[in-house]
Amino acid sequence: MDVMPKWADVVLIPLISLILAAILSTLVIIGIGEDPVAAVRMMVSGALGSTYGWGYTLYYATNFMFTGLAVSVAFHARLFNIGGEGQAMLGGLGVALACLYIPWPHWTLALVFAALAAALFGAAWAAIPAWLQARRGSHIVITTIMFNFIAAAFLNYVLVNLMRPQGSMDPATARFPEAVHLPTLHELLAPFGIAFSKAAPANVSLLVAVAACVLVWLLIWRTRLGYEIRAYGHSETGALYAGISPVRITMIAMLISGGLAGCMAINNVMGEAERLVLNATEGAGFIGIAVALMGRSHPFGVFLAAILFGFLYQGGAELALWTTIPRELIVVIQALVILFTGALDNMVRMPLERLFLALGRNRRGTAPAAPLPARTHPPSVMPKDGREEP
Amino acid sequence: MTAGGDTGRRDGAVPAIELRGISKAFGPVQANRDISIRVMPGTIHGIIGENGAGKSTLMSILYGFYRADKGEIFISGRKTDIPDSQAAIAAGIGMVFQHFKLVENFTVLENIVLGAEDGRLLKPSLAKARATLLDLAAEYGLNVDPDALIQDIGVGKQQRVEILKALYRQADILILDEPTGVLTPAEADQLFRILHRLREEGKTIILITHKLREIMDTTDTVSVMRRGEMTATVRTSETSPEQLAELMVGRKVLLRVEKAPAAPGKPVLEIENLRVIDEKGVERVKGIDLTVRAGEILGIAGVAGNGQSELLEVLGGMRAGTGTVRLNGAPLALSGAGSDGQARRARHIAHVPEDRQREGLIMEFHAWENVAFGYHRDPAYRRGLLMDNHALRRDTEAKIAKFDVRPADCWLSAKNFSGGNQQKIVVAREIERNPDLLLVGQPTRGVDIGAIEFIHKQIVALRDQGKAILLVSVELEEIFSLADRIAVMFDGHVMGERLPGETDETELGLLMAGVSGEAA
Numbered sequence: 001m002d003v004m005p006k007w008a009d010v011v012l013i014p015l016i017s018l019i020l021a022a023i024l025s026t027l028v029i030i031g032i033g034e035d036p037v038a039a040v041r042m043m044v045s046g047a048l049g050s051t052y053g054w055g056y057t058l059y060y061a062t063n064f065m066f067t068g069l070a071v072s073v074a075f076h077a078r079l080f081n082i083g084g085e086g087q088a089m090l091g092g093l094g095v096a097l098a099c100l101y102i103p104w105p106h107w108t109l110a111l112v113f114a115a116l117a118a119a120l121f122g123a124a125w126a127a128i129p130a131w132l133q134a135r136r137g138s139h140i141v142i143t144t145i146m147f148n149f150i151a152a153a154f155l156n157y158v159l160v161n162l163m164r165p166q167g168s169m170d171p172a173t174a175r176f177p178e179a180v181h182l183p184t185l186h187e188l189l190a191p192f193g194i195a196f197s198k199a200a201p202a203n204v205s206l207l208v209a210v211a212a213c214v215l216v217w218l219l220i221w222r223t224r225l226g227y228e229i230r231a232y233g234h235s236e237t238g239a240l241y242a243g244i245s246p247v248r249i250t251m252i253a254m255l256i257s258g259g260l261a262g263c264m265a266i267n268n269v270m271g272e273a274e275r276l277v278l279n280a281t282e283g284a285g286f287i288g289i290a291v292a293l294m295g296r297s298h299p300f301g302v303f304l305a306a307i308l309f310g311f312l313y314q315g316g317a318e319l320a321l322w323t324t325i326p327r328e329l330i331v332v333i334q335a336l337v338i339l340f341t342g343a344l345d346n347m348v349r350m351p352l353e354r355l356f357l358a359l360g361r362n363r364r365g366t367a368p369a370a371p372l373p374a375r376t377h378p379p380s381v382m383p384k385d386g387r388e389e390p
Numbered sequence: 391m392t393a394g395g396d397t398g399r400r401d402g403a404v405p406a407i408e409l410r411g412i413s414k415a416f417g418p419v420q421a422n423r424d425i426s427i428r429v430m431p432g433t434i435h436g437i438i439g440e441n442g443a444g445k446s447t448l449m450s451i452l453y454g455f456y457r458a459d460k461g462e463i464f465i466s467g468r469k470t471d472i473p474d475s476q477a478a479i480a481a482g483i484g485m486v487f488q489h490f491k492l493v494e495n496f497t498v499l500e501n502i503v504l505g506a507e508d509g510r511l512l513k514p515s516l517a518k519a520r521a522t523l524l525d526l527a528a529e530y531g532l533n534v535d536p537d538a539l540i541q542d543i544g545v546g547k548q549q550r551v552e553i554l555k556a557l558y559r560q561a562d563i564l565i566l567d568e569p570t571g572v573l574t575p576a577e578a579d580q581l582f583r584i585l586h587r588l589r590e591e592g593k594t595i596i597l598i599t600h601k602l603r604e605i606m607d608t609t610d611t612v613s614v615m616r617r618g619e620m621t622a623t624v625r626t627s628e629t630s631p632e633q634l635a636e637l638m639v640g641r642k643v644l645l646r647v648e649k650a651p652a653a654p655g656k657p658v659l660e661i662e663n664l665r666v667i668d669e670k671g672v673e674r675v676k677g678i679d680l681t682v683r684a685g686e687i688l689g690i691a692g693v694a695g696n697g698q699s700e701l702l703e704v705l706g707g708m709r710a711g712t713g714t715v716r717l718n719g720a721p722l723a724l725s726g727a728g729s730d731g732q733a734r735r736a737r738h739i740a741h742v743p744e745d746r747q748r749e750g751l752i753m754e755f756h757a758w759e760n761v762a763f764g765y766h767r768d769p770a771y772r773r774g775l776l777m778d779n780h781a782l783r784r785d786t787e788a789k790i791a792k793f794d795v796r797p798a799d800c801w802l803s804a805k806n807f808s809g810g811n812q813q814k815i816v817v818a819r820e821i822e823r824n825p826d827l828l829l830v831g832q833p834t835r836g837v838d839i840g841a842i843e844f845i846h847k848q849i850v851a852l853r854d855q856g857k858a859i860l861l862v863s864v865e866l867e868e869i870f871s872l873a874d875r876i877a878v879m880f881d882g883h884v885m886g887e888r889l890p891g892e893t894d895e896t897e898l899g900l901l902m903a904g905v906s907g908e909a910a
Contacts, residue, residue, distance in 0.1 A: 218776070222776040222777060222779070223775060223776055223777060224766050224767055224772070224777055227759070227762070227766050227777060228766070230752075230755075231752050231755070231763065231766075234752045234753070234754050234755070235748060235749075235752055235753070237745075237748045237749050238748065238749055238750075238751070238752050238763070240708050240731070240749075241706065241708055241731055241741070241743050241749040241750065241764065242731050242732075242763050242764035242766070243707055243730040243731025243732030243733065243734065243735065243764065244731075244732075245730065357416070
């Protein structure tokens, strides 16, 4: 009995927002004197026109799925985890340690334990801000942002001073042994007779990311823990009434969130670079926020949004390579998408709701004795203690 | 039924407000259907109806928040178009909302001037406003300190500021939406004295409420709304609460629940020297002793904010306290581990909290998710690692049927149910656990009359099964109707205990005001 069917909320609104963002982006491209049609064609062909393009699009999408899920899980507890970037960096350290110092007999075993190490390191990095929030009331947005900088500096130190191979000028670890090499899509699809670009970095982590989407969906909507996380996210006083401990939920939600962000490292560190380099995350932690916003914190939405941002990323790289359109423009487009899907949500939602109401009136004809579909919020308190409106 | 047949005190005069054939639909919901009403100048006109009957929609149309799909508005005989609230103010209509629209950290004077400043400079308009304000305050007996900050004055005073705001904008017609919802009985009495004064000065007042007593005590004429329609307009002096209730609900209503005398058994809840200090360090409960026996309802009366809420919250596991509390003879942890809501539920304590929207329900959750709220760890709702959502929905459907929750749709979000049906969901969830002790806070706040009757019956039925019930309510009527024993709280103390048959509202009113029992 909500105003709109769920598919409209999950699919239609982001789609319309996206179209609006695209229109505005077109204007920007015209403004800098380029041909928008040619630009779009180049983005599409560069990102989706070949298995090479797809390989990169899916590689980026894998990163964004992990970080998007990370932000989503925290969002459900109304915690704004901006620290995905730092947690993913630490996850990279976990992967590097697991891959370099343990002789794995086979990549499958290595993948399982590297993922565990990545999740553990990411979760540990999220645990400190979570604890500060739960126990001391330190605003989690501030602390997680600061922890991104600390993580960057810490990794810098570790790579330069501790893990750099002797004689190397490059602030990076040694190459991981051949045994932990993850199969790329090329290697995975070859037995089925499907030709996939050899050079593209998409790898088996994509399947792990998709599995993570399913697991997060199960966690949030089918388990008691997920129920408690959502209840706490909607109403802190309600949680207290039901005997759901705010401290416990804050800690658990952030640990899961940090773990998911950390898991990104199995894709970029283990799957692609096969060593840990400086700034391996390349901002994927922040893109995760946009992905979660656009995906409405729903794993399926995150999955779609991650692929979209993967496309924007790869298409943008192609644009920057072959035209005079600077890569920064892609950032502009991404920002527009975030603006329309996140900040200007009601601009699209309200006319659409009115439309659905009108449609519903025509279809149903007579008025059932139903209460008003009020969109007014209960007299809620201001978001405090780092708990934000998702 | 004849809306045109009413007359105010000044027969033959032009009505201050006349609505003709107002209709308004929100999607499939017809909120107002062909409503006509005439309000004579210098009268207090009540509009009564259950939650969702369309009272607020009608007033929002009059105040320019909504536009009617059909119908006309006449102000003092002139056809008036009210597209927005500016037009309403220009037409001399002032509105006092249920939730005040004041800036907390502004002074009274600044709030009154806000939006009605003349000229670009604040200072001269403030000076002018101060003079006007003092005149108004003197004329209508609305005393407030113009320089006090809103956050420092009580709700009763804040409401006066809202009234002054309307008068400052030269309102001749005042609409008050559920004005006593946040007031203590004494503040409400003061408000009604002010309203009578305003009427004497020739102002027209529309009072929207669902409380029958306020209508009977204050209004000259009353209109009853039901399901978007105006079912009757009558002179207050020619009607009775029973008749109004019947008009509101559409059937006969028991205003007082029928119950057999209590047969109290052994003590279930024993409280000794309970103290609660809140997060600001203020002691809210100052060492109270109470006992609730099996098969009885102990009613806690008192003006809101005298420690009753904290008492319920400690017992419900929502905050920490000190002292000794025993349930069925075994001690109950009051702080630390084992004192949260889950531990309380494990001890068979059920809790209908005071604020269903912020505590008792998750407004965004479906009805079936809310039916597990607090009991979501119950093995009956579990299947392996996951929650057994099918079992939950079956359970919800049974409860919806038994408690007549409408609409009977377990997929509806809690926020889309009316207040009464929301409360029925909470009460169904808690009572159906068959608890040893039921804590109930304000069970019928903002609940329509039909649902009040139903909820009261359920509480009495639980008592008759030999369960102990602790009821906190600020409505004396409710206390008298339900309680087998009454304890009055004032400033964190229990002022005294009375039996409902051996006391009256006057005596309880004195206890609630802190006058000790022996003196009363």
